Amino acid sequence: MIKQYLLAPGPTPIPDEVQRAMAATMIHHRTPEFSKIFSEARESLKRLFATQNDVLVLASSGTGAMEAAVANLFSPGEKVLVVNGGKFGERWVKISQAFGLEPVQLKVEWGKAVNVDLVEKHLKVYPEIRGILVQASETSTTVLHPVREIAQLTRDGPLLVVDGITAVGVLPVPLDAWGIDVLVTGSQKALMLPPGLGFIALSDRAWKQTEAAKLPRFYFDLRLERRSQRKATTAFTPAVSLVFGLHAALKMMEKEGLERVYARHDRMARATRAAAIALGLKLLAPENPSPAATGIMLPEGIDGDKLLDTLREQMGITFAEGQDDLQGKIVRIAHVGYMGAFDVVVAIGGLEMALRKFGYPVKLGQGVAAAQEILMEALD
């Protein structure tokens, strides 16, 4: 019997309230009952995205919402600038290529944030760029990109398309105030839901662009969706139980208060970083770390894959691994969604024990203590 601790950046743990909401008896989606729940959730999503515009709910994963952004804004052969500093940056490249765009890649060293000056230079070198595709939080490298600063460059320029999958609900990413053109997220991160819902909101000028865009789209035709969703229904069959859960999760987040939700994520991330440093470990993203997850470099000679196996199989703790060149060299500890102070305590307590077992000279409790110091901020 080993209790499970799901501490990877998605899927994330599901609160009881959400589980129970999703377990409600199935109803038909073309009913006033569904419409009421759906409309209330959509109103709440506007507050989460900090926008006066529509937030559309899609029956898809977050990648579906990313594809919807591309398919609805651009035309074949157009150039887009992709900030590529990790696996999800690469995903923008692949989607753009699949749809016949010409992505210009601004490659960023993994663990670093994109340099805004370089973005500006690229826009000057390639004035034909129609959009910038970027992650707010690049989950694979636990980095925050400077979306707010990039938005300063794009007010009258290319459309700024932001993957907010591990950012929306983790930190403020206000669409209207920052001048973001498209913001997408998914259900299985800060929204504390299983995977299966994608979310997307567009600025007014992005909505205009959906009419000019010539890429093919049917399931993800946002014009169609907006018409339907404004009538409190959906163009195609919605994921009914996930929408029940969404309604409950948004209520929980609003009850906690978005400011407190953001502060909680920030505190957990700071506590985890302090713990890593106290244990003599290096951070993957020391300069621009994301509050969604913390990447920690493992000491030389420790096989990260085996360490993660031990954590999962013998302690029930699931962290995320490193990807590509970072495979086996890092662990990523998530803070996103239904997580609290004692998830950090468990994560660091387990990491200490695993490192000790693998021969790294850990002083047990030292990382936990550093985390506790910060987690105590939450007490009155």
Next chain:
Amino acid sequence: MIKQYLLAPGPTPIPDEVQRAMAATMIHHRTPEFSKIFSEARESLKRLFATQNDVLVLASSGTGAMEAAVANLFSPGEKVLVVNGGKFGERWVKISQAFGLEPVQLKVEWGKAVNVDLVEKHLKVYPEIRGILVQASETSTTVLHPVREIAQLTRDGPLLVVDGITAVGVLPVPLDAWGIDVLVTGSQKALMLPPGLGFIALSDRAWKQTEAAKLPRFYFDLRLERRSQRKATTAFTPAVSLVFGLHAALKMMEKEGLERVYARHDRMARATRAAAIALGLKLLAPENPSPAATGIMLPEGIDGDKLLDTLREQMGITFAEGQDDLQGKIVRIAHVGYMGAFDVVVAIGGLEMALRKFGYPVKLGQGVAAAQEILMEALD
């Protein structure tokens, strides 16, 4: 949003597998489907109680099973010896008195185990004693009483009636091998279920005594229950969903293996005691501690009630308080049931933070480290 950690000695956390089993569609209890599940659970309970005799399942809390023991074994005016070293010892006194028995109380200082020599002396002074009523684990004081040794005294003497509510499934209490006459437990402890089921098993000589006993009984008439349960049904309506859960919980315990279940509880308790000592705190029961829960004396001047409020309200951690004279002076941290290594880490991490907040000079992480040292024994 504060995640909840239920670390009190009952109700205890319910595993997913058990929750899902209990959520199955309701069936009628006079059906082959129910009988199959019920019989399988009863077979498994025999292994848990380590007896060839019947283990009866009652729709009651553990106290109901305690009452069933008294009502089925004794006659009005008979003397019983009650080991009274805590709230549950007192409960034996109250049940005995309610049924018109004459309890002779062997009072034991809270936090201490009963002295077997004193039990023997009482039996000599009162040769008319017909039964000894004792707790295997006295939850209110986190003490283990020496049931095995007491059983040596009662082989041909009075009936030994053991409240195993926080013992069965926590440590071995083999009914047949030790010569216990009656062993009772409840569902909301090591069996990882909600409250609502009581369990009772009797030795052969206790079964004989049920015929001679003259106390009134109807709902708890064990002769009637045995006849019914041997036919894979119950005398009165069983708690159907709890029986579904029981079936699932026993499967989980047998999959883990009872020896490993006992070792897990023992390890968690040792880790917690080591943590308390590392923090400079005193144990309530340093000499004969129960592996079900650990009582920790709070430092002078700290209001235990307020400390527990802070833990519960600000950290989501529920410990048990002290009772009667110990109110406000101790915390009790449970290890019973669906608990693992990181429940100890959370408990001690939270206790350290709470003590620091209340002004006790805690070195954060010091208790956690002492616990981790012991919890690491479980790793390959």
